[in-house]
Each structure stands twice: as C-alpha cells, then as structure tokens.
Amino acid sequence: xxxxxxxxxxxxxxxxxxxxxxxxxxxxxxxxxxxxxxxxxxxxxxxxxxxxxxxxxxxxxxxxxxxxxxxxxxxxxxxxxxxxxxxxxxxxxxxxxxxxxxxxxxxxxxxxxxxxxxxxxxxxxxxxxxxxxxxxxxxxxxxxxxxxxxxxxxxxxxxxxxxxxxxxxxxxxxxxxxxxxxxxxxxxxxxxxxxxxxxxxxxxxxxxxxxxxxxxxxxxxxxxxxxxxxxxxxxxxxxxxxxxxxxxxxxxxxxxxxxxxxxxxxxxxxxxxxxxxxxxxxxxxxxxxxxxxxxxxxxxxxxxxxxxxxxxxxxxxxxxxxxxx
Amino acid sequence: xxxxxxxxxxxxxxxxxxxxxxxxxxxxxxxxxxxxxxxxxxxxxxxxxxxxxxxxxxxxxxxxxxxxxxxxxxxxxxxxxxxxxxxxxxxxxxxxxxxxxxxxxxxxxxxxxxxxxxxxxxxxxxxxxxxxxxxxxxxxxxxxxxxxxxxxxxxxxxxxxxxxxxxxxxxxxxxxxxxxxxxxxxxxxxxxxxxxxxxxxxxxxxxxxxxxxxxxxxxxxxxxxxxxxxxxxxxxxxxxxxxxxxxxxxxxxxxxxxxxxxxxxxxxxxxxxxxxxxxxxxxxxxxxxxxxxxxxxxxxxxxxxxxxxxxxxxxxxxxxxxxxx
Numbered sequence: 001x002x003x004x005x006x007x008x009x010x011x012x013x014x015x016x017x018x019x020x021x022x023x024x025x026x027x028x029x030x031x032x033x034x035x036x037x038x039x040x041x042x043x044x045x046x047x048x049x050x051x052x053x054x055x056x057x058x059x060x061x062x063x064x065x066x067x068x069x070x071x072x073x074x075x076x077x078x079x080x081x082x083x084x085x086x087x088x089x090x091x092x093x094x095x096x097x098x099x100x101x102x103x104x105x106x107x108x109x110x111x112x113x114x115x116x117x118x119x120x121x122x123x124x125x126x127x128x129x130x131x132x133x134x135x136x137x138x139x140x141x142x143x144x145x146x147x148x149x150x151x152x153x154x155x156x157x158x159x160x161x162x163x164x165x166x167x168x169x170x171x172x173x174x175x176x177x178x179x180x181x182x183x184x185x186x187x188x189x190x191x192x193x194x195x196x197x198x199x200x201x202x203x204x205x206x207x208x209x210x211x212x213x214x215x216x217x218x219x220x221x222x223x224x225x226x227x228x229x230x231x232x233x234x235x236x237x238x239x240x241x242x243x244x245x246x247x248x249x250x251x252x253x254x255x256x257x258x259x260x261x262x263x264x265x266x267x268x269x270x271x272x273x274x275x276x277x278x279x280x281x282x283x284x285x286x287x288x289x290x291x292x293x294x295x296x297x298x299x300x301x302x303x304x305x306x307x308x309x310x311x312x313x314x315x316x317x318x319x320x321x322x323x324x325x
Numbered sequence: 326x327x328x329x330x331x332x333x334x335x336x337x338x339x340x341x342x343x344x345x346x347x348x349x350x351x352x353x354x355x356x357x358x359x360x361x362x363x364x365x366x367x368x369x370x371x372x373x374x375x376x377x378x379x380x381x382x383x384x385x386x387x388x389x390x391x392x393x394x395x396x397x398x399x400x401x402x403x404x405x406x407x408x409x410x411x412x413x414x415x416x417x418x419x420x421x422x423x424x425x426x427x428x429x430x431x432x433x434x435x436x437x438x439x440x441x442x443x444x445x446x447x448x449x450x451x452x453x454x455x456x457x458x459x460x461x462x463x464x465x466x467x468x469x470x471x472x473x474x475x476x477x478x479x480x481x482x483x484x485x486x487x488x489x490x491x492x493x494x495x496x497x498x499x500x501x502x503x504x505x506x507x508x509x510x511x512x513x514x515x516x517x518x519x520x521x522x523x524x525x526x527x528x529x530x531x532x533x534x535x536x537x538x539x540x541x542x543x544x545x546x547x548x549x550x551x552x553x554x555x556x557x558x559x560x561x562x563x564x565x566x567x568x569x570x571x572x573x574x575x576x577x578x579x580x581x582x583x584x585x586x587x588x589x590x591x592x593x594x595x596x597x598x599x600x601x602x603x604x605x606x607x608x609x610x611x612x613x614x615x616x617x618x619x620x621x622x623x624x625x626x627x628x629x630x631x632x633x634x635x636x637x638x639x640x641x642x643x644x645x646x647x648x649x650x
Contacts, residue, residue, distance in 0.1 A: 027472060028472075029472050029475055029476055029479075031475060031479050032472065032475055082440075085436050085437070085440060088432075088433075088436060089433040089436060089437065107413075107432070108413075108414040108478055109475065109478060109479075111410050111413060111414060111436055111439075112410070112414070112471050112474050112475045112478060113471075113475070114436075114440075115407075115410060115439075115443070115467070115470075115471040115474075116468065116471035116472065116475065118440070118443055118467070119464060119467035119468040119470075119471055120468060122447055122460075122464040122467070123461070123464035123465055123467075123468055125464075126457065126460035126461045126463070126464045127457070127461060129457070132451065132452070132454070135447075135451035136448070136451045136452060138451070139444060139447040139448035139450075139451045140448055142440070142443070142444035142447070142448075143441065143444040143445060143448055145440075145444075146437050146438075146440045146441035146444055147352060147353075147354050147357065147441065149437050149440075150354055150356060150357055150434065150437045150438070150441065151354055153433055153434060153437060154354075154356050154434075
C-alpha cells in the first residue's frame with residue numbers, strides 16, 4: 001500500500017477530506033464558492049492533514065466511528081488561508097503552476113477570502129466537541145504563524161541575520177504548524193502524553209526539514225519544477241539558510257550583501273547572486289541540516305506503533321529528503 | 326451615572342477592557358506590539374464590548390466574580406482585525422482622524438497584523454471555558470462578516486442594487502456582529518432563551534440603525550467630523566441607502582447612475598453626485614428607517630431588567646439617533 005502512495009494508509013481519509021473541503025466552503029455568495037473551489041482544486045501536498053490522520057490512526061482502535069475529519073478540514077483551511085494571504089503579501093502570480101487568487105480576483109478579494117477561510121475553520125472546530133487543549137493548540141498555532149510571517153516581512157532585504165534567527169523564523173512559520181498537526185492527531189487518538197510529545201517532535205523536525213528543503217529548492221530548482229519563479233525568495237528579500245551560509249563563507253560576501261539588500265533587482269543581479277551562492281558549499285551545508293532534522297524525526301517516533309503506520313512516518317521523512325519540487 | 330456617560334453602568338468594565346487589550350496584544354516581536362498598541366490607542370466607540378457588558382450585567386448577580394472580560398476582549402480584537410483589513414481593502418489613509426496601519430506600516434504588515442489579532446481573539450476564547458454555543462456564535466459572526474465584506478466588494482460601482490440587497494449586506498457587515506455581542510453577553514449572564522433572543526434583536530436593530538447612520542454621515546458630515554474624507558463611500562464605489570434612494574427618485578437618476586459607476590472620479594464629479602442626492606429627500610428617508618430600527622430596538626427590550634440597565638440600553642439608542650460623527 002505504501003508503495004502506491006506514501007500516505008497509503010490514510011488514503012481514504014485524504015479522499016474524504018477533498019470532498020469535505022469542497023462541501024464546507026460552499027457559500028450562498030457564489031463568488032466565495034468560486035474562489036474557494038479554485039483554491040481547493042489548486043491542490044497542494046495536504047502534508048498537514050496527512051500527518052494529522054497518520055497520528056490520529058495511531059490509536060488502538062483505528063477504525064473508531066468517531067469522526068476525525070473535522071479537525072483535518074480545519075487544519076487544511078487554516079493552511080489555505082495563510083497561503084492566500086501570503087500570496088497577497090508576496091504579490092505572487094502563481095503557486096504550484098496555477099494562478100493565485102490575488103492574480104485572478106485581486107488583493108482585496110483575497111484578503112477577505114483568507115478571513116472567510118479562517119472563520120470557516122474555527123466555525124467547524126467550534127461545532128466539533130473538541131477539547132479545550134485542542135482548541136488552544138489550534139489557536140496558538142495561528143498566533144505563532146502570523147508572528148513568523150511578521151518577523152520574515154520585517155527582516156526582508158536584511159543580510160544581517162543569524163542562523164538562529166532564521167531557524168526561529170521558519171519554526172514559527174512552518175514547523176510549529178506541522179508539529180501541531182501531529183499533536184492534534186495524537187490527542188484525537190488519545191495517546192499517552194509521552195507519545196503526544198514524541199509525535200509533536202516528529203512533526204516539528206519534519207517541518208524544519210521541509211522548510212529548509214523549500215528554501216534550498218528556491219535556489220537549485222527550475223521555474224518549471226517549482227511552479228513559481230526560481231530565485232523568488234531572493235527577489236522578495238527573504239534571506240534563507242543557503243544565502244546566510246554564503247554570506248558568511250563566500251569570498252564574494254560583500255557583493256552578495258549588496259545583492260541581498262537590493263529591492264527590485266533585475267535578472268542579471270539575481271543570477272549573479274545565485275552564482276555566488278552555488279560557488280560555496282551552501283547547498284551541501286543546508287542539506288546536512290535537513291538530514292539532521294530528518295534523523296531526529298526518525299529517532300523520536302514512539303515505540304510500539306502499528307508497523308504500517310511507522311512505515312508511513314518513515315516514508316514521509318524519505319519523501320521530504322528526496323523531493324525536488 | 327448615565328449622565329456622565331451613556332455606558333456609565335459598565336464604565337469600570339470598559340476601563341478594565343482597555344488595560345486588557347493592551348496586555349493581550351503584547352508580543353515578543355516588538356513591531357507587533359507597536360502596531361497593535363497604535364490600533365488600541367486609536368480608540369473607537371467600543372460599542373460592541375459595551376453592549377456585551379450591558380447584557381452580561383443583566384444577570385441576577387451582576388457582581389459575580391466570574392470574569393466576563395475575556396469575551397469582551399475577543400469581541401473588540403475581532404472588530405479591530407476586521408477594521409485593519411477593511412482599511413487595507415479600501416486603501417484608507419485615516420480612521421477617526423488617525424493614520425491607519427496600512428498608511429503607517431504598509432498593506433503587507435496590516436494583513437498580517439489583522440490575522441494576528443483574529444488569532445489572539447480565538448486564543449483568548451479557547452482558554453476561557455466558554456460554552457460550545459458561545460464559540461459557535463463567535464465563529465459564525467466572522468463568517469458572516471467576511472461574506473458581507475465580499476458582497477460589498479463585489480458590488481462596488483454597481484448602481485443596480487435593491488434596498489433589500491443593501492439591508493442584507495449591512496446586516497452581515499455590521500448588525501449581525503452587534504446582535505452577536507448582545508447575545509454573547511446575555512448567554513454569559515445565563516438569561517432565559519427568550520431574553521437572549523430579545524437582546525439579540527435589540528442588538529441587531531441598533532446595528533442596522535448604526536450602519537445606516539454611518540452611511541448617511543458619509544454624505545452629510547464634514548471631513549473633520551468624520552475623521553476620514555467625506556463622500557468616501559461614493560469614491561470607493563460603495564452604494565449606500567441614500568444613494569440607492571436617489572437613484573430611484575431623482576430626476577437626475579441617469580446622471581447619478583453614471584457617477585456611481587465611475588472608478589477614480591474627481592472632486593467635481595463627487596460634489597455633483599452629493600448635490601443630486603441632497604436635492605432628493607434621500608437623507609430624510611434614510612433617517613426614517615434609522616428611527617424605525619431604533620423604535621424596534623426600544624420595543625424588544627425584555628421586561629423586568631434592572632432599571633439602570635434599561636436606561637443604559639435606551640441611552641445607547643438615543644446616542645445612535647443623535648450622533649453626528
């Protein structure tokens with residue numbers, strides 16, 4: 001089953017999720033349905049709900065009739081809401097090769113649709129008899145993500161950042177949410193506190209590895225592979241790990257500092273920036289960090305999980321390691 | 326006490342609210358604290374929390390030690406979040422005579438701060454042991470508001486709207502939230518279902534009257550009185566009740582139709598539009614509707630409330646009737 005798909009064991013859950021997403025975003029206001037359907041159908045890896053489902057299915061009775069769907073739907077809606085707002089903020093024309101909401105319906109409508117999706121997510125959770133702890137995990141994660149985005153936005157075009165600041169920022173922006181998705185699944189499965197904590201750490205490490213890989217791919221992959229322009233982070237002034245490494249180790253660090261600080265750089269300058277980064281071992285160094293996080297993810301997995309679920313968790317780590325898009 | 330302030334009876338609650346707002350928005354990220362403090366200090370009428378407090382104080386034991394603050398804080402944070410996003414959408418330079426967040430920190434940061442305030446609001450509610458019903462009222466209200474804003478945005482510069490569509494839009498945009506604030510207070514006070522419903526209707530009617538007054542003032546008040554440019558709705562293409570009335574009753578309806586449909590109109594055209602509206606009895610008609618809603622608000626108030634609370638409810642209605650800012 002895992003050979004067919006890394007998320008094989010929760011494939012039915014993920015199929016049901018797609019139907020649920022299309023159902024909950026339906027609004028009497030036709031335009032809301034239209035934009036939201038575009039966003040659902042634009043897809044995505046569904047990594048957060050997939051990990052949530054995997055953790056939720058760790059419970060002893062993983063065929064329990066209790067619905068584990070609502071939280072997955074809320075998790076993906078919150079993720080979609082942050083992406084819509086991110087695309088407004090970054091003025092992105094495409095995501096995953098598909099036109100963004102802001103490029104099709106404008107910034108104003110995209111801000112409002114993001115708010116609508118946030119509200120929908122909380123409305124679903126409010127009707128789902130979840131515990132106070134689940135509610136807290138979910139709300140704190142949105143606080144954390146907006147803090148992460150605000151820090152990132154504040155620090156654009158600023159070459160004077162430490163690796164620690166970078167790691168803190170991507171934790172808030174990405175890893176904390178993936179950690180929370182695992183935690184929410186583990187809480188739904190009523191696992192022991194120790195296992196909840198272990199799966200949270202697994203999610204955190206996967207999330208850190210995932211975001212660093214994203215930041216590497218921005219520098220190494222082609223526009224076709226990414227579904228968005230390559231080198232986009234540099235253009236947007238977002239200073240990622242390979243850039244930080246090159247700023248500290250390149251003989252051309254002074255030139256790179258000027259490039260990183262330049263708003264509205266042209267293609268020539270962007271290419272020169274990428275050249276300076278590639279001339280160092282910034283990419284190798286960043287992949288080493290990815291592998292450290294992935295090893296930690298593999299190590300923290302709780303003992304005694306059903307073997308097909310453990311295999312799926314390991315397959316997710318492998319997927320993050322190998323992905324080139 | 327009411328002579329000093331229409332909200333006299335809940336003045337202590339409102340004072341505590343200001344301190345609470347400043348406390349909860351504090352973030353380790355200094356910029357978040359700075360922008361949020363600006364938003365809190367820019368003030369506002371605090372109408373929603375004031376009505377919530379009044380309803381919450383309707384309970385038999387209105388000196389109960391149970392904290393009624395968290396929900397008030399959440400209500401005002403949600404209101405602030407929607408205002409920040411509205412100002413981005415309308416590209417507003419000032420609100421209440423004070424520079425908006427978007428004019429001081431840019432659109433990107435304002436979108437993120439709005440998300441942060443939404444998240445903070447839900448985070449507070451999640452930790453406050455509220456009932457599932459309270460949670461549902463609160464989440465549905467954000468869905469409703471974003472729907473209202475999306476409808477308004479979709480229908481800008483469109484003179485072909487009915488009065489019913491206008492009323493439906495302002496209900497979603499404004500009145501439903503004020504109704505929900507009253508409902509939440511009444512639920513907190515553990516009033517009977519009948520009284521909860523009555524106070525909800527009171528809030529709805531106050532909200533409709535409040536928004537129609539707002540829309541009238543945009544046409545009759547001066548820029549100084551408003552703290553934002555007069556005629557702003559017309560400039561933004563937002564078609565309000567007096568405009569709709571004039572479109573249906575003015576001998577110059579054809580000219581007004583062209584003006585209402587014009588994006589980026591100049592001051593001359595705006596003044597001509599206002600002249601056409603003022604030549605009809607659009608403002609009188611709109612005030613008649615305001616008074617119908619206010620009368621309904623006064624009539625639905627539950628029997629047997631403490632007299633000082635009933636007086637405060639009546640004073641709020643009078644405030645909406647008389648306000649010219």
